[in-house]
Amino acid sequence: SDREDLRTDFTTLTNDILHAQQCSPEATGDLTILLSTLASSFKWISNVVRKAELMKVIGVTGTTNVQAENQQKLDILTNQIMCNLLRDSGKAAVLISEEDEEAIIIPDAQKGNYCVCFDPLDGSSNIDCGVSIGTIFGIYHVKDTRAPAGIHDVLRAGGEMVAAGYCLYGSSTVLVLTFANSKQVNGYTLDPHIGEFVLTHPKVKLGKKKIYSCNEGNVSKFDKPILEYLQSVKYPPPGHTGPFTPYSARYVGSMVADVHRTLLYGGVFLYPNGKLRILYECFPMALLVENAGGKASTGRERILDIIPDHIHARSGIILGNTEEVEAVEALYKKFD
Ligand code: AHG
Ligand code: MN
Ligand code: MN
Ligand code: MN
Numbered sequence: 001s002d003r004e005d006l007r008t009d010f011t012t013l014t015n016d017i018l019h020a021q022q023c024s025p026e027a028t029g030d031l032t033i034l035l036s037t038l039a040s041s042f043k044w045i046s047n048v049v050r051k052a053e054l055m056k057v058i059g060v061t062g063t064t065n066v067q068a069e070n071q072q073k074l075d076i077l078t079n080q081i082m083c084n085l086l087r088d089s090g091k092a093a094v095l096i097s098e099e100d101e102e103a104i105i106i107p108d109a110q111k112g113n114y115c116v117c118f119d120p121l122d123g124s125s126n127i128d129c130g131v132s133i134g135t136i137f138g139i140y141h142v143k144d145t146r147a148p149a150g151i152h153d154v155l156r157a158g159g160e161m162v163a164a165g166y167c168l169y170g171s172s173t174v175l176v177l178t179f180a181n182s183k184q185v186n187g188y189t190l191d192p193h194i195g196e197f198v199l200t201h202p203k204v205k206l207g208k209k210k211i212y213s214c215n216e217g218n219v220s221k222f223d224k225p226i227l228e229y230l231q232s233v234k235y236p237p238p239g240h241t242g243p244f245t246p247y248s249a250r251y252v253g254s255m256v257a258d259v260h261r262t263l264l265y266g267g268v269f270l271y272p273n274g275k276l277r278i279l280y281e282c283f284p285m286a287l288l289v290e291n292a293g294g295k296a297s298t299g300r301e302r303i304l305d306i307i308p309d310h311i312h313a314r315s316g317i318i319l320g321n322t323e324e325v326e327a328v329e330a331l332y333k334k335f336d
Contacts, residue, residue: 013197093149123254132170134256158283158304211267225331268320
């Protein structure tokens with residue numbers, strides 16, 4: 001039947017991660033439990049986000065985080081949801097959150113073998129006006145299961161993550177997930193009535209639309225290569241003849257929403273002047289984009305090759321279709 005409510009052939013996130021576990025003989029089931037815990041936290045957060053206006057959890061708390069940003073009530077609430085659920089899962093050793101200055105080291109009684117770096121609520125500036133927001137996460141396995149866990153387990157190249165993803169609270173709630181070794185990106189839409197994430201975007205590959213996405217209010221701070229690239233997507237390059245179609249501009253201001261659109265439609269997302277945080281913004285998005293067939297770069301090096309020197313370290317990032325990112329990289333070479 002083509003009636004959606006009569007479908008019987010759907011795949012759920014639960015099924016997919018159990019299947020992945022069954023397919024790898026060395027799997028302990030720990031990652032399965034950790035991912036289910038993350039999925040639970042996203043359902044919880046989705047519910048809070050959708051009721052936030054009615055429950056009066058809109059607005060600031062009066063506190064600031066380590067990056068001197070004014071914390072919103074939802075930043076704090078979503079962070080608590082994630083920290084509590086992940087700690088109690090028994091599968092986490094270290095938690096790194098945008099909203100916590102220090103790493104959370106899980107006590108031995110509840111310690112597991114994974115480190116989770118997360119941005120509990122991405123797009124804080126969009127909460128009060130009902131624009132899409134999200135959660136971002138990256139997962140590492142601890143280096144040594146017998147040694148005490150610490151920040152050394154996460155101050156590693158992004159290429160060493162085992163999995164990463166985000167959950168978008170948009171017109172629907174969509175969880176997009178990738179495993180480092182799978183080279184596959186899958187998207188699951190939350191059916192709020194059933195409480196399951198249902199596979200709706202299997203094997204995502206970047207779209208081909210010509211879209212550029214950046215906060216152009218910051219141009220005065222952008223590097224020359226970025227300025228030249230932005231010019232090239234708006235005006236025909238020198239010597240160009242024939243018709244020229246300029247790129248479309250789209251910028252939500254929530255990284256999750258801007259990256260989600262880039263994955264599905266294509267294009268390039270740029271945040272060049274080093275605001276975005278490496279562990280819980282740049283790395284997870286870079287792994288997703290690479291596994292969807294694109295690239296993520298600082299302009300001079302591959303994002304996933306960076307080794308962050310502290311847990312809230314930041315980087316510039318350019319991600320999206322390979323040809324776009326390579327065009328920016330070529331301009332960096334030209335100007336260096
Ligand atoms: P967060 O809300 O988690 O602090 O992240 C905000 C980030 C990201 O979502 C977005 O891409 C960027 O900041 C937007 O920054 P501008 O407002 O400077 O454009
Ligand atoms: Mn913030
Ligand atoms: Mn963010
Ligand atoms: Mn945030």
